Amino acid sequence: xxxxxxxxxxxxxxxxxxxxxxxxxxxxxxxxxxxxxxxxxxxxxxxxxxxxxxxxxxxxxxxxxxxxxxxxxxxxxxxxxxxxxxxxxxxxxxxxxxxxxxxxxxxxxxxxxxxxxxxxxxxxxxxxxxxxxxxxxxxxxxxxxxxxxxxxxxxxxxxxxxxxxxxxxxxxxxxxxxxxxxxxxxxxxxxxxxxxxxxxxxxxxxxxxxxxxxxxxxxxxxxxxxxxxxxxxxxxxxxxxxxxxxxxxxxxxxxxxxxxxxxxxxxxxxxxxxxxxxxxxxxxxxxxxxxxxxxxxxxxxxxxxxxxxxxxxxxxxxxxxxxxxxxx
Numbered sequence: 001x002x003x004x005x006x007x008x009x010x011x012x013x014x015x016x017x018x019x020x021x022x023x024x025x026x027x028x029x030x031x032x033x034x035x036x037x038x039x040x041x042x043x044x045x046x047x048x049x050x051x052x053x054x055x056x057x058x059x060x061x062x063x064x065x066x067x068x069x070x071x072x073x074x075x076x077x078x079x080x081x082x083x084x085x086x087x088x089x090x091x092x093x094x095x096x097x098x099x100x101x102x103x104x105x106x107x108x109x110x111x112x113x114x115x116x117x118x119x120x121x122x123x124x125x126x127x128x129x130x131x132x133x134x135x136x137x138x139x140x141x142x143x144x145x146x147x148x149x150x151x152x153x154x155x156x157x158x159x160x161x162x163x164x165x166x167x168x169x170x171x172x173x174x175x176x177x178x179x180x181x182x183x184x185x186x187x188x189x190x191x192x193x194x195x196x197x198x199x200x201x202x203x204x205x206x207x208x209x210x211x212x213x214x215x216x217x218x219x220x221x222x223x224x225x226x227x228x229x230x231x232x233x234x235x236x237x238x239x240x241x242x243x244x245x246x247x248x249x250x251x252x253x254x255x256x257x258x259x260x261x262x263x264x265x266x267x268x269x270x271x272x273x274x275x276x277x278x279x280x281x282x283x284x285x286x287x288x289x290x291x292x293x294x295x296x297x298x299x300x301x302x303x304x305x306x307x308x309x310x311x312x313x314x315x316x317x318x319x320x321x322x323x324x325x326x327x328x
Contacts, residue, residue, distance in 0.1 A: 010259070010260050010261050010262075011229070011234070011259075011261070012261065013234050014229065014234045014235075014236065014259065014261070015050040015051065015209075015234060015235050015236075016049050016050050016051070016236055016237075016238065016252075016255065016256070016259070016264070017049075017050065017051035017052070017053060017096065017211075017235065017236070017237050017238075018040065018044050018049050018051065018052045018053065018237075018238060018239065018240065018252060019053040019098075019213075019237050019238075019239055019244075019249070020040050020239040020240045020243050020244075020252075020277075021036075021037055021040055021052075021053070021054050021055055021071050022053040022054065022055050022056060022071070022097070022098055023053075023239055023243070023244040023245060023249055024239065024243040024244055024245075024280075024286075025055060025056065025069070025071050025072060026244070026245035027243075027244070027245055027284045027286055028069070028283065028284050029067060029068045029069060029072065030055060030056065030068050030069035030070070030071040030072035031068075031069035032069060032071055034081065034082050036276055036280075037054065037071065037082050038082050038083070039272055039275070039276045040052065040240065040272065040276070041054070041082065041083055041093075042268075043240070043268045043269060043271070043272040044093050045091045045092065045093050046265060046268035047256065047264060047265045047266070047268045047269050048092070048261075048263040048264045048265055049093065049252075049264070050093070050094065051093070051094045051095070051096050051120075051121060052093055052094075052095055052096065053095075053096040053097065053098060053123065053237075054071065054074060054079065054083075054095055054096070054097060054119075055070075055071030055072060055073070055074045055097055055098075056071070056072050056073070056074065056097060056098050056099070056100070056104075056105075057073070057074050057097040057098065057099040057105055057107070057110065057111060057122065058072050058073055058099075058100065058104050058105055059073070059104065059105055059106040059110060060073055061106070062103060062104050062105075063104070074097045074119075076112060076116070076117055076118070079095070079117070079118050079119070080118060083095065083118055085118070086118040087118070088120060094120035094121055094147070095118055095119050095120050095121070096119065096120065096121035096122070096123055096147075097119055097121075097122055097123070098122075098123045098124075098125050098151070099111070099122050099123070099124050099125070099137060099141070100125050100126070101124065101125065101126035101127075101130040101133045101134045101137060102126070102127070102130050102133070105137075107137050107140060107141070108140065111140075111141060111144060112144070113144045113145055114144055114145030114146045115145055119146065120146065120147055121146055121147040121148065121149065122137075122141040122146045122147075122148055122149075123148070123149045123151055123179075124137045124138050124141065124148060124149065124150055124151065124175070125151040125153055125181070126150070126151070126152065126153065127152075127153050127154060128152060128158045128162050128163070128166050131152075131165075131166050131169055131170075132169075134150060135150075135169060135170070135173050138150055138173045138174060138175045139173065139174060142174035142175075147176055148174060148175045148176060149175055149176060149177040149178070149179055149211065149235075150170050150173065150175040150177070150178045150179065151179040151181050151211075151213065152166055152170075152178070152179065152180070152181055153181045153183045154181070154183040154184060154301070155180055155181055155182065155183075155187075155195060156182060156183075156184050156186040156187055156191070156299050157184065157299060160198075163195075163198065164198075164202070167198070167199060167202035167203070168202065170202075170203070170208075171202055171203050171206050171208070175208065176207075176208060176209065177208060177209040177210070177211045177235045178199055178203060178208060178209075178210060178211065179210075179211035179212065179213050179235065179237075180192070180195050180196060180199060180210065180211065180212050180213070180228065180233075181213045182212075182213065182214050182215050182221075182224065183215065183301070183302075184215070184217065184295065184296060184299050184300060184301060184302065185214075185215035185216055185217025185218055185220075185221070185246075185247055185292065185295075185296035185302065186217070186218070186296050186297070186299040187214070187220070187224055188218065188220060188224070189220075189223065189224065189227050192212075192224045192227045192228055192231075193227065193231060196210055196212070196227075196228050196231040196232070196233055197231060200231070200232055209233075209234045209235045210228075210232070210233045210234070210235065211233065211234075211235035211236065211237065212224065212225050212228035212229075212233050212235070212236055212237065213237040213249075214228075214237070214249065214250050215244070215246070215247055215248070215249060215296075215302070216242055216244075216247040216248045216249060216250070216287070216288055216292075217246065217247040217288065217292045217293055217295060217296025217297075217302065218293065218296045218297065219247075219288045219293075221242070221247075221248070221249055221250040221251075222250050222251060222254050222255065222258075224250075225237075225238070225250045225255060226258060236250070236255065237249065237250065238250040238251060238252040238255045238256075239251070239252055240252050240253070240269060240272055240273055240277045241253065241273050241277045241278065242286070242287060243277060243280070243286055244286060245286070245302060245306070246286065246292050246295075246302035246305055246306055247286070247287060247288045247289070247292035247293075247296065247302065247305075248286045248287050248288070252269055253266065253269050253270065253273065256269060289305075289309070290317045291304075291305035291308050291309055291314075291317060291320055292305045294317070294320060294321050294324055295324065298324055298325070300324060300327075304324060304327075305320075308320050
C-alpha cells in the first residue's frame with residue numbers, strides 16, 4: 001500500500017457538520033442539559049469539526065416551552081449561557097440552527113441579525129411542496145448575514161420531475177449548500193449516485209456545494225455518505241454514536257476515521273461518547289432495529305416505527321410489517 005492509493009480519502013475542502021443535539025432532540029423533545037450541549041460543543045472544537053448544529057429555531061407558539069427544551073428554540077440567551085461569547089475566529093467551529101418551513105418557525109421576526117448572534121449558519125429545511133416559502137427563508141436569513149443551506153427533506157418520496165423543478169429554483173437562491181436528505185432512511189447506493197449527480201449538474205457553475213444527510217434505517221447511512229463523498233459531495237452530516245430519531249444517523253466516529261484528514265481528531269469524540277452519549281441510552285434509545293428497517297425498506301416515515309416501538313404490541317414485528325404493507 002502507498003499513500004497514493006485510491007482509498008486515501010483526504011479532501012481538504014470537505015466540511016463536516018455535527019447535528020447530534022438538533023437531530024437527537026427529536027428523541028427527547030430537545031431536553032438536553034446545558035452540560036450535555038457544552039460537552040458536544042467542546043468536542044466539536046477539539047475534534048476539528050467544522051459546524052455544530054445546536055438545535056432548531058422553532059417558534060414557541062408551535063413548540064411550547066413547557067413541553068420542549070431550549071434547543072428547540074435556540075433563543076440567544078440560552079445559546080450564550082452555554083457557549084459564551086462564541087466566535088469562529090476563536091474556536092474554528094461555526095454554529096448552526098435548523099429552521100423548518102411550514103409554520104414551525106417564526107422566521108420573519110424570530111431570527112436576530114447575524115452580527116447580534118453567536119450563530120453562523122441557518123439551515124432551512126422543507127418538503128418539496130414548501131420550496132417557495134423555503135426560498136423566502138433562505139433570502140431572509142442571507143440578508144441577515146448568515147450562511148444558509150437548503151435541506152430538501154424526504155427526497156426518496158419525491159418524483160424526478162419535481163426534484164428538477166426544486167433544483168431549478170434552488171440554484172438561483174443564495175443558499176451555499178443544497179442537501180440531499182434521506183429522511184426515511186430508504187436510499188441505497190444507486191439512488192445516492194443518481195441524486196448527488198443530479199444535484200451537482202443542476203448546481204454546476206453556481207458555486208454551491210451539495211450536502212448529504214443520511215438516516216440509518218437500512219444500516220446504510222455511513223455507506224451512503226461515503227458514496228456521496230466519492231461523487232464530489234463536500235458537505236456531510238453526522239452525529240455522535242449515530243444519535244438521532246429512530247434508527248439514527250451516520251456515526252461521527254466512523255466518518256472521521258474514514259476521512260483521514262489530520263485536522264480531525266478522533267479521541268475527543270470517543271471521550272464524549274464514553275462519558276456523555278452512551279449514558280443517554282438509559283433515558284432513550286436509538287439505532288437500527290427491525291421496525292425501522294421495515295419503514296426504511298417501505299419508504300415510510302419513521303414515525304410509524306417510533307409509535308410501534310412505544311406501543312403495547314412492540315414485540316409483534318410481523319404484524320407491524322403486514323400493517324405497513326396494507327397501509328402502503
